[in-house]
Amino acid sequence: xxxxxxxxxxxxxxxxxxxxxxxxxxxxxxxxxxxxxxxxxxxxxxxxxxxxxxxxxxxxxxxxxxxxxxxxxxxxxxxxxxxxxxxxxxxxxxxxxxxxxxxxxxxxxxxxxxxxxxxxxxxxxxxxxxxxxxxxxxxxxxxxxxxxxxxxxxxxxxxxxxxxxxxxxxxxxxxxxxxxxxxxxxxxxxxxxxxxxxxxxxxxxxxxxxxxxxxxxxxxxxxxxxxxxxxxxxxxxxxxxxxxxxxxxxxxxxxxxxxxxxxxxxxxxxxxxxxxxxxxxxxxxxxxxxxxxxxxxxxxxxxxxxxxxxxxxxxxxx
Amino acid sequence: xxxxxxxxxxxxxxxxxxxxxxxxxxxxxxxxxxxxxxxxxxxxxxxxxxxxxxxxxxxxxxxxxxxxxxxxxxxxxxxxxxxxxxxxxxxxxxxxxxxxxxxxxxxxxxxxxxxxxxxxxxxxxxxxxxxxxxxxxxxxxxxxxxxxxxxxxxxxxxxxxxxxxxxxxxxxxxxxxxxxxxxxxxxxxxxxxxxxxxxxxxxxxxxxxxxxxxxxxxxxxxxxxxxxxxxxxxxxxxxxxxxxxxxxxxxxxxxxxxxxxxxxxxxxxxxxxxxxxxxxxxxxxxxxxxxxxxxxxxxxxxxxxxxxxxxxxxxxxxxx
Numbered sequence: 001x002x003x004x005x006x007x008x009x010x011x012x013x014x015x016x017x018x019x020x021x022x023x024x025x026x027x028x029x030x031x032x033x034x035x036x037x038x039x040x041x042x043x044x045x046x047x048x049x050x051x052x053x054x055x056x057x058x059x060x061x062x063x064x065x066x067x068x069x070x071x072x073x074x075x076x077x078x079x080x081x082x083x084x085x086x087x088x089x090x091x092x093x094x095x096x097x098x099x100x101x102x103x104x105x106x107x108x109x110x111x112x113x114x115x116x117x118x119x120x121x122x123x124x125x126x127x128x129x130x131x132x133x134x135x136x137x138x139x140x141x142x143x144x145x146x147x148x149x150x151x152x153x154x155x156x157x158x159x160x161x162x163x164x165x166x167x168x169x170x171x172x173x174x175x176x177x178x179x180x181x182x183x184x185x186x187x188x189x190x191x192x193x194x195x196x197x198x199x200x201x202x203x204x205x206x207x208x209x210x211x212x213x214x215x216x217x218x219x220x221x222x223x224x225x226x227x228x229x230x231x232x233x234x235x236x237x238x239x240x241x242x243x244x245x246x247x248x249x250x251x252x253x254x255x256x257x258x259x260x261x262x263x264x265x266x267x268x269x270x271x272x273x274x275x276x277x278x279x280x281x282x283x284x285x286x287x288x289x290x291x292x293x294x295x296x297x298x299x300x301x302x303x304x305x306x307x308x309x310x311x312x313x314x315x316x317x318x
Numbered sequence: 319x320x321x322x323x324x325x326x327x328x329x330x331x332x333x334x335x336x337x338x339x340x341x342x343x344x345x346x347x348x349x350x351x352x353x354x355x356x357x358x359x360x361x362x363x364x365x366x367x368x369x370x371x372x373x374x375x376x377x378x379x380x381x382x383x384x385x386x387x388x389x390x391x392x393x394x395x396x397x398x399x400x401x402x403x404x405x406x407x408x409x410x411x412x413x414x415x416x417x418x419x420x421x422x423x424x425x426x427x428x429x430x431x432x433x434x435x436x437x438x439x440x441x442x443x444x445x446x447x448x449x450x451x452x453x454x455x456x457x458x459x460x461x462x463x464x465x466x467x468x469x470x471x472x473x474x475x476x477x478x479x480x481x482x483x484x485x486x487x488x489x490x491x492x493x494x495x496x497x498x499x500x501x502x503x504x505x506x507x508x509x510x511x512x513x514x515x516x517x518x519x520x521x522x523x524x525x526x527x528x529x530x531x532x533x534x535x536x537x538x539x540x541x542x543x544x545x546x547x548x549x550x551x552x553x554x555x556x557x558x559x560x561x562x563x564x565x566x567x568x569x570x571x572x573x574x575x576x577x578x579x580x581x582x583x584x585x586x587x588x589x590x591x592x593x594x595x596x597x598x599x600x601x602x603x604x605x606x607x608x609x610x611x612x613x614x615x616x617x618x619x620x621x622x623x624x625x626x627x628x629x630x631x632x633x634x635x636x637x638x
Contacts, residue, residue: 015468022469026477145606147557149564150580150599157592256470260561263584278480279566290477298468 004309012302019294020076024069027287028061076291082284084277091288094273101269102262104181105189106254110247112193117200118243122231124201125208136201143198148257152191152264167265184268188261195257196250203246208239241312248304252297356619363615370608377423386414388421388574397586400593407593409579410586415593418574419601425563425575426605429489430555434548437494441501442544448502449509450532456506463499471496475558476567484570489562493555501547508543512536542620549613553606560602576602 047055061068075082081091089097120140124133159165167187168180211217212235220230255271262271270289277285357364376383386392386404392412400407406415441463448459475492482488512518513536521535562568563577571578576598583594 015465018465019468023477026481141607141611142603145553145610146603147560147599147606149561150595150602153580153584153590153595154599157590157595160589161592252470253472256472259472259476260564263565274476275565278476281480283481286477286480290473293473294469297470301468 001309005306008302008305012298015298016295019298020073020291021069023287023291023294024072027283027290028065028068072287076288081288081292084282084285086280086282091285094285095270095292098268098270098273101181101185101267102255102258102271104185105192105258105262105267105269106251108185108189109192109196109254110251112189113196113200113247113250116194117197118204118240120197120201121204121208122236124205125212126231128209137205140198140201143194144202146195147260148191148195149260149264151195152187152261155187155191156265167267187265188258188267188269188271191261191264192254192257196247196254199246199250200243204239204243207242208235211235211239214238237311241308244308244311245304248301251300255293255297356615359619360615363611363618366608366611366615369604370612373423373605373608374427376420377427380421380424384414384417384420386417388413388417389572390414397591399591406597407591409582409591409594415579415597418579419576419597422574422576422579422598422601423605425486425569425573426556426559426602428486429493429559429569430552432486432490433493433497433555433559434551436490437497438501438544438548438551440494441498441503442505442540442547444498445502445505445507446509446532446536446540449506450513450528450536452513459502460506463502466495466499469496471554472558472561475562476565479562479567484567486569489559489568492562493558496558497551497555500551501544504543504547505540508540509536512539542616546613546617546620549609549616553609553613556602556606556609 044052063071079092081095083090084094120136124136127133156166167183217230217235220234221227225234258269258271259274260271261267262269263275266272274286274289274293276282277289356367390413392408392414394412395404395408396412397410398404398408398412404414404416406419408414409418444459444463448456475496478492478495479488482491518531518535521531526535559568559575560577560580563575563579564581566578566581568577569575571582579598580595583590583598586594
């Protein structure tokens with residue numbers, strides 16, 4: 001087990017290193033002048049050559065790429081995540097202020113996806129092709145097709161129209177004002193959670209259908225165990241293994257999906273910060289946020305892999 | 319029999335005529351038979367296939383179907399709710415929403431088809447080579463693909479689209495790159511099982527070159543899974559395209575896309591008019607639904623074994 005964890009960690013470390021190189025390459029090496037991004041195409045043409053060179057030097061963009069990369073890595077390792085071109089706020093401040101909201105959204109979304117997805121899958125799998133099965137499959141396919149951010153916009157509109165209600169605009173921390181915090185977080189969390197629940201329900205249904213046909217489940221039934229116990233003690237634990245893995249993969253999609261969804265709800269979370277960075281072409285903030293998101297995603301997947309290995313000993317020896 | 323027959327003048331021996339009946343039908347006949355089979359076996363998927371075809375026709379015939387110019391402002395009708403001349407209402411500078419939704423299908427479909435054509439195909443060919451050659455090349459390829467998957471796809475597409483600057487080509491490239499790993503994984507798995515088939519072994523025994531083996535003997539078997547993959551990924555690509563447009567890194571305005579129309583609606587004031595939100599979103603949902611369900615239907619028909627391998631929206635299950 002420890003060997004397995006170690007292997008995963010080493011591989012994860014390598015992945016993070018690779019991710020940093022790709023992020024750097026995408027945002028710095030690809031064509032597209034950061035000065036154009038900062039000053040806009042008009043402002044850029046007004047700058048003289050000397051001014052351009054000075055700005056580039058100030059921003060550390062005239063060094064060789066390798067040096068720039070090493071500088072960036074050094075900064076990250078020292079915990080300096082850089083700051084925005086346009087705002088006084090550093091990325092670290094942004095993280096501490098906005099990060100918790102997005103983390104709450106992601107957590108609630110995952111919990112919700114399980115609470116909704118698994119029971120639906122059980123109902124579906126126990127009576128395949130029944131009315132309940134068809135209805136739940138229809139809804140899961142529908143929720144896979146609906147873009148989360150649009151669903152979010154509809155919810156915001158519906159609340160405004162019918163109840164004249166709008167979630168509080170400013171940020172509110174969980175500890176200072178839990179009620180306002182919940183109102184801010186619940187919308188995006190429900191949208192992302194339902195979107196994920198659709199995947200979970202599909203996956204759990206097909207996995208449960210497979211497991212139910214196994215011999216040991218038939219044995220359990222044959223020895224006279226009540227149906228409910230057969231499912232909950234014998235079938236579910238094995239059927240849920242692939243669902244746990246899927247949940248880890250989906251975490252990445254919650255993190256990414258929260259960007260447009262937070263924009264739709266105007267939630268002051270990290271996803272919204274990412275949207276602003278993209279909108280303002282704020283290369284440094286973007287670079288650091290993309291890197292952070294990817295690290296979180298890689299780490300979550302290691303955590304999931306280890307959990308799976310702990311739950312299912314067969315995997316450790318592969 | 320037909321005019322092409324040289325011996326039409328002579329009465330045909332019934333035995334020979336019978337053998338002609340037994341001859342394998344031409345590709346069009348086979349296609350027609352397959353289509354009939356598809357409609358009979360899964361009418362629901364066939365229905366969604368018709369919807370998908372209709373959406374493609376709408377995109378192609380947009381200039382004919384759209385009642386107004388998508389870019390022309392009518393300042394007498396600004397932010398009007400749906401009513402007689404403008405059935406989907408107008409936006410804040412008086413552009414007809416129905417026309418814009420119709421034209422929006424062009425951007426969405428061009429980007430989605432382009433991205434799938436490049437990304438999924440490149441991935442599929444990569445998977446073909448990696449599965450076929452195996453060994454060190456395969457191991458390195460697998461690690462690279464796993465690595466590509468360590469980015470959430472929207473974030474990767476966003477970063478690339480932002481770095482390259484807005485435009486049709488860049489959005490296609492940005493989405494295509496995120497599609498590569500899925501094509502690679504699924505096709506590799508198919509190739510791995512095909513490689514063990516005895517007919518492939520026989521071809522190898524006859525001394526076929528690697529290129530011939532891949533092109534003549536393995537590739538044709540990969541077409542069905544590729545089609546399923548491509549159809550379902552069209553839906554994913556459309557959602558990513560809309561998200562990029564919504565975040566302002568997609569195809570830039572004034573070109574109408576469903577994503578940038580939704581983004582525009584948020585700029586219309588504190589409360590976006592409902593018709594500007596409802597219609598583009600419905601267009602996205604229906605389109606994605608059509609392509610996903612069509613893909614599902616083709617999969618069930620062609621190869622029920624693939625049920626687990628290629629799931630709706632991006633073969634995420636294949637990543638397990």
